Amino acid sequence: MMLNDRWTIMNNSSSELGSKQPIRCKRCCCVLSWVVAVTTSVSVITAAVFLFVYLNEYRLPLTNSHRLSPSVISTSPSVSGALVTVSRVAEGEPISIFLDPNCPILSEHFLKWEELQRSLLHILTNHNAEDSRDSGLVEQLKVLAGHAHNLNREADSLKRGQVVLQRQLEEMQSEQSRVIQMLSEDRSSVMELSHSLQRETESLRRVQSELNQDKRIPANRPKDCSDLLASGVSQDGVYSVFPTHDPNGFMVYCDMSTDGGGWTVIQRRQDGSVNFFRGWEAYRDGFGVTTGEHWLGLNRIFFLTRSGSMELRIDMADFDNSTAFALYSDFSVGRDSVNPEEDGFPLIVDGFSGTAGDSFMKHSGMRFTTKDRDQDQSENNCASYYQGAWWYRNCHTSNLNGQYLKGGHASYADGVEWSSWTGWQYSLRFTEMKVRPRPRPSNQSQPRPLS
Numbered sequence: 282m283m284l285n286d287r288w289t290i291m292n293n294s295s296s297e298l299g300s301k302q303p304i305r306c307k308r309c310c311c312v313l314s315w316v317v318a319v320t321t322s323v324s325v326i327t328a329a330v331f332l333f334v335y336l337n338e339y340r341l342p343l344t345n346s347h348r349l350s351p352s353v354i355s356t357s358p359s360v361s362g363a364l365v366t367v368s369r370v371a372e373g374e375p376i377s378i379f380l381d382p383n384c385p386i387l388s389e390h391f392l393k394w395e396e397l398q399r400s401l402l403h404i405l406t407n408h409n410a411e412d413s414r415d416s417g418l419v420e421q422l423k424v425l426a427g428h429a430h431n432l433n434r435e436a437d438s439l440k441r442g443q444v445v446l447q448r449q450l451e452e453m454q455s456e457q458s459r460v461i462q463m464l465s466e467d468r469s470s471v472m473e474l475s476h477s478l479q480r481e482t483e484s485l486r487r488v489q490s491e492l493n494q495d496k497r498i499p500a501n502r503p504k505d506c507s508d509l510l511a512s513g514v515s516q517d518g519v520y521s522v523f524p525t526h527d528p529n530g531f532m533v534y535c536d537m538s539t540d541g542g543g544w545t546v547i548q549r550r551q552d553g554s555v556n557f558f559r560g561w562e563a564y565r566d567g568f569g570v571t572t573g574e575h576w577l578g579l580n581r582i583f584f585l586t587r588s589g590s591m592e593l594r595i596d597m598a599d600f601d602n603s604t605a606f607a608l609y610s611d612f613s614v615g616r617d618s619v620n621p622e623e624d625g626f627p628l629i630v631d632g633f634s635g636t637a638g639d640s641f642m643k644h645s646g647m648r649f650t651t652k653d654r655d656q657d658q659s660e661n662n663c664a665s666y667y668q669g670a671w672w673y674r675n676c677h678t679s680n681l682n683g684q685y686l687k688g689g690h691a692s693y694a695d696g697v698e699w700s701s702w703t704g705w706q707y708s709l710r711f712t713e714m715k716v717r718p719r720p721r722p723s724n725q726s727q728p729r730p731l732s
Contacts, residue, residue: 593609
């Protein structure tokens, strides 16, 4: 009975246990399912949170990464170094955009600003398309993008203008280089001209020194070399004289040693260094070097001799060192002429004495003839025919302005000729024509002074 009771109890217990076991399994499954659901929810929420945080914290990449640094745009206000910061205070609130006040505004950043605006448009389009309050800002950004594009085009135009200006500057620099090269090439000629001017200056200084070498020159202006001699000047040389009718004066060579001195030289031949076969203007104005071969000039001879009281001396020498002279007590050029040049500077010469013979008086009364002004009495131009210039008649007995042929010559009468001494085929080595006032006769009584 007891065994039956125990068995019955055991059976009842086992049956109770058998009935309780499925209930426990169901409870475990429910707990497990709940845990999985919670875990999944937490994971989803966590992922959503992380996704939300990521969307609000990431930095926008630009389409052209090498033009814009990664820190140009940020959606986090805490990020330092961004030129533009985009943030949302709370859901449903308007977007706040912060621009760095230190942004560089340079022409080379136009493309950078265009990329920046495109990025802002991208942010606003992706995150705020549902918010109608941001549509106006989007449109404004689009307008700004258009302005930036226009500015970029203007910048390109300015750059093209800069290229043109650079090209013009290079052309100007090339022209400057060419001018500098031309100046450097002309430097030698300028230096040569400078040296020539220095030589002329030194020559003028020497002449000035010669003029000032004798302090005894009178304060009143001398009419000719005889006035200088009378004032005490006794040295041969170049001096200034001021004839009565030529107040400007001119330079002459004074012979202070020959036959008492006081001679004003009007012509000299000595070495053939000066060409005497010249035209009318040269003989009118004079040519040559005063200290060497020269012709004083018909105008100046006229001013010296127009008073009619001058004498002429001609000294000559041949190539054998023989010398002779011819002296004429009366000599003048254009004495009675109102316009001596128009009259041809007629010659008056008379009163011969000397050792060379007279070869000049036959020319008295003749007008002066040159190769370009024929005023002689010959059918031909005597100056052209005999290679000189003189008071030719038909044609000459003297030709002191002829060719310097150095002694005997085969040609006829075209050298420096004085026919009465050496004939018509011998060119003299030296001739010198000079004038001075005719001395007064020694027995002429002196005028009495007025009481």
